[in-house]
Amino acid sequence: MAHATQVLRSEWTKAMTIRSTVWTLGSAFLVTVAFGVLLSLLIRTTYDDLPEENKLTFDPVVTSFAGMSIGQLAMIAFGVLIVSSEYSTGMIRASLAAVPQRGTFMAAKLLVGTALVLVVGMVTSFLSFFLGQAVLGDLATSISEPNVLRAVVGGGFYMALIGLFAMGVTWMLRTPMLPFAILTPLFFLVSPILGSVEATREVAWYLPDQAGSMIMTVVDTGDRPYGPWAGLLIMAAWTAASLVGGYLLLKRRDA
Template sequence: MAHTTQVLRSEWTKAITVRTTVWTLGIAFLVTVAIGVLISLVINNSFEDLPERDRLNFDPVLTSFAGMSLGQLAMIAFGILLVSSEYSTGMIRASLAAVPQRGTFMAAKLVVGTALVFVVGMITSFVSFFLGQAMLGDLSVSLGDENVLRAVIGGGLYMTLIALFAMGVTWILRSALLAFSILVPLFFLVTPILANIEATRDVGYWFPDQAGGWIMSVVDTGDRPYGPWGGLLIMVGWTAVALVAGYLTLRKRDA
């Protein structure tokens, strides 16, 4: 127990003393909240000009999370940097020398990373919701309305899972450059395009961000083969696969 506590303390120190990792969490909060507020204000002022279909399917909660598409990139960056800093600085050799049990080493980093992104993710989600609803005016909903609390909590869970997924992928690749070059285009360009083109929509909906992001919706458009919790479960599956593959890579490959 004492050894595990020391490992956790060490990983905590490494996480909060690397400036780039701390900055990415702050950027995730600011970008998500700011864009959500801006889009909510624009929608409130132009709602009557929207096409009838968009007005019928309007989701006030999802509108508050309009900044999530960019904010999630900062969470991805956090996950990548938290792991890749071990390799880019050569610290991985010292870390594994101090903690030869690679499972313990990885678990400690996961615990610390999860704690940080979960707290920041939940704060970001609730602040985005309350400020976004304030901007929506008469179009707003309250936290006590049906499915709203689920969606807001889901926003925090989504940000946590996307960072953990990035950590798993980075353990596989062991390179920040490779992880960024794959994950950023994938989640910023590829999956949104696939999910919005009719011919590829059925495929796009099964990617982790498109499936997991459905947890933040309170309006069912009827075009997905799963519900909000089903979508989040799909994302959990993707994350688990990435982390298991990352662990196998860590265990079998030299530092």
């Protein structure tokens, strides 16, 4: 127990002394909240011009979370950098020399990373919701309405899982460039394109971002074969698979 506590303290110290930890998490918070407020303001001023079909499916909660589509890039950056810094600085050799039990080493870094992304994710989600609803005015909803609290808490979990998924991918690839080259196009190009094409839409529904984002919806459009919690579970499965893959490769490869 004492050894595990020491490893955890060491990983916390490393995370807090890496400048990218502060600016990536800070960017995730600021960008998500700011863009959510801006889009909420835009929707409020243009709502009367929206097609009737869009008004019927209007979801004020999702509107306040619009910034997450951009803020998740910063969460990806956090997950990539907190792991890849071990390899880019050569610290991985010293880390594994000090903690030969690779499972313990990885678990400690994951616990620290999870704590950071979960706290930032929850704060970001709640603030985005309350500020977004304040801007929406008459179009707003209340956190006491059915399923709204679930969506807001789920938004925090979504942000956290994005960071952890990126950590798992980076454990497998070990360099910062490859995870960025894979994850950024996946979330910002491949997933939206597949989701907008009718022939591939059903495939896109099972990608981590599209499945996970269902947890933030309150208005059911009826286009998915699963609900909000099932969508988050699909995203959690992707995250677990990336972390298991990262652990298996960490265990087999030399530093």
